[in-house]
Amino acid sequence: MTVQLSLLASCFLAMHLPVSEGVSCYGTFDDRAGSCLDFISDDVMEEDCCLNLKYGFKRSTDSPCEACYPAEWSAWSPWQGCSVTCLEGVQQRRRRCYGQGGCEEDPTALETRSCVQQDCCPQNGGWSSWSPWSACSVTCEQGTMQRWRECKSPLPKCGGTCPGSNLETAACDTKQVCPTHGSWGNWDAWRDCSATCFQEHSGAAPVNLRYRQCNNPPPSSNPPGDPCPGSAQDQKACSGLPNCPVDGGWGAWKKDSECSVTCGIGIEKNRRECNNPAPQHNGRDCEGTQFKNTVCNTGLHCPIDGCWSEWSEWTECMRAGRDKIKCTKTAGQQNRVRNCERRDHGGMYCKGLPTEVRQCYHSKGCILQGTWSDWSDWSLCLPPCGKSEKTRQRLCEPIYPNYSISTTGILKNASIFFWGTPNTQCDALEGQRRKVEEKADCLNTLPCDSD
Known part of the structure; x- marks a missing residue:
């Protein structure tokens, strides 16, 4: 099957579904990963779930996700990484069959092409000599000193490095004693409040007190260390003493939205308020969720928009009243058509026109001088x-006559095309007159597997 044919698969009519069974229904089938997203509900009839062809479903917890739409080949995955990091290798991409009914066998579901991430492979360099040691990092007691080296003897090539570190650290001792600055110990526990409840009109609020000591460590005397900053005492007001708490209770469920869709299976949202009663005086909030979803079924099949078929072949280049315009400078006309297929359930008609007309020169079978093209890109592996x-x-390739390539008059500036395959004549190249082909092995290929 060609890529063009696989693109048409998305236009197929919804298939007659088998006898319905309970499935887990999802609002989206992700054809990039072949997975189900946007869970709707368990135990939905397959026929109801697939009223919308964009949906997907699972027949059991361990089953793969299945698309509701008729079977078609997915888009190609991105190209995978190159099989080697330097010089020539290969990379691959795949596409898979998703949907109901099974795709026609396609031997091109896996593609491989050559790739070069880097024209050369990395070569490591060498380190220079170490620099002198730096000064000690402190002026008293023990610290550290450092020295450096550079990766330049020789320089690495093609992304290489020098193994090891460019920095080395060693201990140093200044032989000097450092002063010890004072630091606070932990706070004591808060002392009991002077009252068990707050008197609303009593004036000043009672307080809690707590204390700490400058002993973690205490400041040294020789050499003298700094005392602890701040206060050894802390206090807080005993305000806001509690009244009796009232725990919250849920009110009745109420519908919060209409059905999320106008066709197929959707979701209807419900909510409730924590107001029966509302929590007061530090009472506990209601336990559980404020929102829940229920399944709604419109019973209507979703619209299927039309898709254009492939264009037909161009008709023969002709001109009314002129029987023979072949190999002449006389322009003719040709057309091609396409059909808007698979539209159903009120879906949109295809955008665009079903017919195309163009001006043409009839060059089929004409003898023309040719010229050799440049080399094409390498094919797939x-x-x-x-x-x-x-x-x-x-x-x-043919060298076409120097005819006008655009029209004048009513169809001013419309392009004129050469139609048909001419009999092209080139000087011999490598003993050939029409096509020269070159073959090469693909390097660093990947082994075949069962996937």
Whole structure:
């Protein structure tokens, strides 16, 4: 199957579902990871869940997520990292089949291509000699000193490094005694408040007191250390003594929103207030959740928007009243059509026009001088795993006559195209006159696995 055909798979009609069974329904099927998101409810009938083709479901806890839409190939994953970090390797990408009914077999579900992250591999460098030791980090007792070296003998190449550290640290002793500055010990426990409840009109509020000592450590006397900063006493007011607490109670559940969707399965939100009674005087809040969701079923199938089919082939380049315009400078006209398919349940009609018309020169079978193209990019590695090879090619491309490529008059500035495959003639290249192909092995390929 080609990539173009896989893109059309998203336009298929909803399939006739099998006999419904209870499933876990989700509001989103993530086709990048093949997973279910936005949980709606357990034990929903599969037929009801799939009223919306964007939904997904699981048949059991351990089952994989399944998409509601008809089977189609996913988009290609991003290219994986290169198989080696330097010189030439390969990288791969995959796509997978999701949806109901199974995809047609596609041997191109895995692709491999060559890659080069770096044209050279890293080479480590060498260290210079150590610098002299720095001064000691302190002026009394023991500290540290440091020395450095540089990675430049020789310099590393292509992202290499020097193994080891550029910094070395050693202990140093100044032979000087440092003063000891005072530091507070822990606070004592708060002393009991002078009252068990607060008298509203009694004036000054009672206080709690606590104390601490400057002994952790005490300041030295020789050399003299600094005393502890701040006060040895702390106090706080005994205000806000409690009244009797009243624990909260939940009121009745009330609907907080309408159904979240207008088709298929959705969610309806409900809420309740902690007001029966409300908590007072440091009473406990209501336990449990204030919100809950319930499933709502509209019973309506969601709209399926139309999708354009592939364009038909262009019709033969012709001109009314002129039977023979082949290989002449006379412009003709051709058209192609496409169909808006799979629209259902009130979905939107395809945007755009079903017919295209263009001006053309009839060059099918005409003898034209050619010129060799540049080399194409390398192809994908085939097969995509194990020993594989890649190809590139040069083609004999036609040199078209110097005809006008745009119209005048009513269709002013419309492009004119050369239609049909001409008989192109090039000088021989490597013994070939139409196509020269080159093959090469793909390097550092990945082994084949069962995935």
